[in-house]
Amino acid sequence: MARNKFPGEFEQMVLLAILQLDQSAFAPEIAGLLESRAARRVSRGALYATLERLENKGWIEWQMERPADERGGYRKRRFLVTPPGLEELKSARQAMESLASGLDGVLGRSG
């Protein structure tokens, strides 16, 4: 169980994307952002599976928006990162940074 608590790389990327998108964090937009920024193809199967997993862990939640014609009349879920989710992201990032500290010579400094 403890193993599941630690956010995986893709989970972190999804969480970050939701934060970036803020008010327009819908699944297609999340996928679009991941595809453009992370330069990797995102299978929708993997994305929805990850979103569901994050929701089960209590790191994200969603709100239903009203249906739109351009979507065949289907409703729309907007995702939000919950406070525990934000905490996880922070601690994961701290762990990363502390592990990476002093390795600038090897890793180089990005952005």
Add this chain to the structure above:
Amino acid sequence: MSRPTPPRLASALLRRRVGSGPVGQSIQGDLWQECRVRREASGRFSAAGWYWIEVLGLLRPRAYHPGRPSRRLAGWGQDAVYAIRSLRASPGHAVLATLLLALGVGATTAIFAVTNSLFLRPPPLVEAPADLVSVYTSGFGGRPYSVSSYAEYEAVRDRVDVFESATTFMLGQDLRIGEAGAVQPIFGAAVAADYFRVLGVDLALGRGFTTDEAASTARDDVIILGHRTWSENFGADPEILRREVRVNGRLRRVVGVAPAGLLAPGFPVSVEGYIPTAGDWLEHRGTRSLSILGRLAAGATLDRAQTQLNTLARALHEEDPRYFSDRNDEARRLTAVSEFGSRLSPDVRGAAMAFMTMLLVGVGLVLAIACSNIAHLALVRAGTRGGDFAVRRALGAGHFRLVRLLLLENVAIGAVGGLLGIAAVAILIAAVPRLDVLPQGVQISLSVDWRVAGFAILTSLCTAVLFGLIPARRVASLDLTPLLRSSGQGALGGSSRLRGVLVVVQVAASITLLAVSALFLRSLQGTVGFDPGFNADGVAVARLELGQIPLATDEGLAALDTLTTRLAARPDVEGVTYATRVPVAGGWEREFVEIEGYDPTSEHRPEVSTHRVGDEYFDLMGIRVLRGRGFDSNDRAGSLPVAVVNEVFVEQYWSDRDPLGATLTLGGTTYRVVGVVQATKGRQLNEEPLTQMWMPVRQSYRASTYIHVRYRGDDTPAEFLAAVRGAVRETMPTLPFLDPVWMTSMTANATLPQRLASRVLGAAGLAALLLAAIGLHAVVAYGVSQRTAEIGVRVALGADQSAILRATTQSALRLTGVGTAIGLPFAVAAGQMANDLLVGTSPLDPLALGGAVVVLAVAAMAACVGPARRAAAIDPVTALRRH
């Protein structure tokens, strides 16, 4: 503007997957929206492709499990894994069921492969086969699909314009290729100039025959080789077109090589040598022995072709009423038949279909037996799995889940069984050339194509699923409590009545097959010991084409005399004579005969099978002369023309008068009958006796004749054939002639259908016997396992071994008895159907039927022995403790 919606099927799949809850709806909406965006950016197809890929990705069992699960597809995968595991847990059942199925499916598929190559597969390489039309001239007796003459071919070619082109050919030319001593028979065809063009086939090398080559009455000297002969006999020599090869003793220039895989029109054999329809065919334009094939011109239909042929037939009748009329003096008919999808001429097709149907029914029975065994195995297995199912049911598995599990198990068995069946057929087909069932030089083209493979897999899956699911019916009405309370044994095993019915069906099918194969074996035995009216043993024959030297009549006769003297001088030669035909070896000659005292206008014009023979022919062939005499050296050119007829002839035409001294007229010569001989077989061994007549070759010369040399001895040494060849060479060094063969090898083809049928049905009968024995064994063994406790009690109460043996085998033997009683009438009926193929054997042959019953009874006994002995050896203490 097309629909702006995503692909419908993919949407439906997605809906099934994610459900219609809020989450499911939002996912569907997301993909809809994205699909729309992509459509505008990069087009409809790209968007649809993307949508499909994403939906399929979502369908993967591990990809996504939404809150309200729709687990149907995941469940399939899980059950498939479980099914394979459970099959592996009882490998005995899995292996046995699979092998049974493979056996049944293999046998059925083998026959289907033959049917496929004869009737279903379109002719390979031929361009637009739908446009090919065969033209048949009706026969003398009114048969609609008979052969045509060269004159009729010319009329069709030149006077019918629905055909863009037309050609003619005759299959089955006896060609022997190679130098003397290393001569090899090949299947040959005589073809007209346009043959390859009409078929739309490009030659591998060289060209087809030119009009000059194919239509000159001069001696033709060209040949087109089949691809296999070119590769195997000439090492695929690319310079073959510069070479000459010796065919039937004569050199012919090779002008072309046919492409690999080309088969003869209407029959799945590969033609290995094509010679032009020159020489004889043109000299005898009226002789009917050819097939006509036309290619419809663009836009022409079969109906129009038939209309034009009707007009042509009327014209031909008006031009020469005597030639173009049948037995009843009515005009012959020309019939157009589309060759698409057919590999046999229509009248042969009927007989071949009947034969194949019989074989299919035979192997179908094997499959039925295999199926009933599978059903039985499934019942037994279900019996031991009652507990398993009860637990699953109790844990909430629905009826559907349990049936699905059984289904998946049987699909696995069916798939493997089908693949094994296909493998078996492929091996069998590879072995066909070595089975020695076809005449030398003939190769039937068989192969496992998609139709055959599909047939096997489909048959296999259907049977496995249908019969494997028989226990599934019981799963529905499962009563959990007793099953859970007991060890789970028995409750699903099905009533013993159902199992009994299966065994009875098996036994009945087995006895039918066994009896029919026994009939064929008897028939084969019959043909060996069957008296055709002549004795072919120890006679060497060789065909002499004296017309090709060429020799005039008197020169030819002188050469035959010299050859006779030379051979007769050898101590190992008992006699020498000649005949224009070898009986039952294929080919016969029939002629109109004017019969003294017989009114030809009544009923029908007499047509008689005719032979020109040498001196002492009847003595040498062992044909009994019933009255008068045979021919001798006094019956020569100048003396009174004489003839001999057979008893069938006398019975038919001269039953009221003395045949000796009566006259027969044919070809302008009147012959006086000097002898009557016994009836002999002429064309086939199972024919009705023919009316036949013989004339001395000295008085009615034919340039083509077979020399007959009877060997003094019981063996058939190859040296003797070489000696005959040497004598012919010495006498007529320039004569093209066929290597001498023993007459028995020529007459062997007459028994080909019997040999084929008896082999196939014999194998099917053996398979059936094996399967029936397995089935009986399984029934007895199951009975014993179910009755262990009861038997234990009996033993404990002092029952002796023989009583136990009796108790366990009794029911199996009773089932065998019932099955036999039901199967025997079917066996007799099947024998009646096959009557045409049986020689000298009645469908009621007591030895065949009795033999089948005995063999089956023995097999039943043998199947019971093992389980019965196990029952007798049951230790009462162990048995009672366990239950």
